[in-house]
Each structure stands twice: as structure tokens, then as C-alpha cells.
Amino acid sequence: MIADAGPRRFTDLRGRTWLVEITVALKKRLRVETQFEVAELFEHDGRALVRLATDPERLVDVLYCVLREQLAAKQVGPEEFAASLGGQPLGDAYDALIGAVIDFFPQSRAREVLRGIVRKGEETKVRALDAIDARVASLDPAQLAHEWIAKSSGSPDSSAKTSDPTA
Numbered sequence: 001m002i003a004d005a006g007p008r009r010f011t012d013l014r015g016r017t018w019l020v021e022i023t024v025a026l027k028k029r030l031r032v033e034t035q036f037e038v039a040e041l042f043e044h045d046g047r048a049l050v051r052l053a054t055d056p057e058r059l060v061d062v063l064y065c066v067l068r069e070q071l072a073a074k075q076v077g078p079e080e081f082a083a084s085l086g087g088q089p090l091g092d093a094y095d096a097l098i099g100a101v102i103d104f105f106p107q108s109r110a111r112e113v114l115r116g117i118v119r120k121g122e123e124t125k126v127r128a129l130d131a132i133d134a135r136v137a138s139l140d141p142a143q144l145a146h147e148w149i150a151k152s153s154g155s156p157d158s159s160a161k162t163s164d165p166t167a
Contacts, residue, residue, distance in 0.1 A: 008100040010092035012084035016074065018067050020096040022104040029065060036062045038101050042117050049121060053094060060085055063093055066100075 008020040022038060030036040036058075041048050052059055060082045064071065071081055085093060102114045 008096040008103065010089060010096045012081075012089050012093075013086060014084045016076075016084070018063075018070055018093070018096075020063070020066055020093075020100040022066070022100045026066060027104070030062065034058075034062050034065050036065075038104060041098075041101055042114055046117060046121055049098070049117075052097075056085075056090060057082075059090070059094055059097070063097060066097065 009017055010020070011017045027038050030038065036052075037048070041052070052062070063085075064078055064081055067081075071077075076084075098118060102111050102118070105111050105114065
């Protein structure tokens with residue numbers, strides 16, 4: 001979950017801590033080098049936000065651009081950086097980036113609205129996962145196996161496998 005304020009930091013799988021900050025100069029570099037538009041992140045029903053959250057390679061590319069100076073100082077290249085992100089650290093990096101983007105906007109009201117968008121997105125994600133979890137819990141493995149067998153036994157591949165090989 002994205003905190004309302006404070007430094008935007010995350011720790012990678014190697015135990016290195018990174019500080020994420022967005023500035024006007026960085027905003028321009030992000031646009032030129034990664035086609036990442038800070039201002040568009042929350043537009044169009046949050047599609048860009050969802051894309052960033054669901055495309056780890058894009059997220060790592062954006063983070064690499066954001067952290068370039070820190071990475072150079074620690075002599076960490078793009079491949080090593082990408083290899084150090086996954087699981088919870090990748091989620092923490094996403095949260096730090098989104099928090100830094102929100103903090104970039106100078107108007108407190110705009111930051112408040114953007115945090116509201118992120119909260120609604122989190123609520124939606126939780127509800128979707130709850131619905132999926134309920135659907136999975138309702139599955140009957142025996143019934144699924146029966147259906148799978150019934151479908152596969154009628155396929156041309158299965159009839160070839162059961163025919164007499166000496167014929």
C-alpha cells in the first residue's frame with residue numbers, strides 16, 4: 001500500500017535500498033527515454049497505472065531511468081538491477097514509484113485526488129482477487145476431471161492413441 005507521505009524507498013532482493021524521487025528534469029528524461037508520461041499515469045480510468053502494475057519489464061525500465069544516478073554510483077547495470085527485483089521488492093518498488101509520482105505534483109488537492117485514485121484501484125484489486133478466490137474455492141476437482149476426460153476422449157488425438165497398433 002502506498003503511504004500518504006514520506007520518502008519513497010524500496011529495498012531490492014540483494015538488500016540494496018533505493019530512493020525514488022521525481023523532478024521536472026527526470027519527468028522529461030522519462031518521457032524521452034521510456035515514453036513514460038507522469039501526467040498520463042492517472043488518466044483514462046487508470047489504464048497506464050494498470051499497465052505499469054502488470055508489466056514488470058516496463059516498470060523496471062522506468063525505475064532504471066529514475067534511479068540511473070544511484071545505480072551508477074553503486075555500479076549496478078540494467079541486467080543486475082532487473083535480476084534484483086521480483087516478488088515483494090517489485091511491489092514495493094511500484095509503490096515507491098507511484099508515491100513519488102503523486103508527490104511530484106505541487107498542488108495538495110491534486111495529490112489528494114491522485115491518492116484517492118490509487119485507493120480505489122487497490123479496493124478494486126482486492127475485490128477482484130476475492131471474487132477469483134471464491135470462484136476457485138467453489139471448483140469441484142472431481143467434476144473438472146470428469147469434464148476434462150469427457151472432452152479429451154472425444155478428440156481425434158485420443159482415438160488414435162486407443163486404436164490397435166497392429167491393425
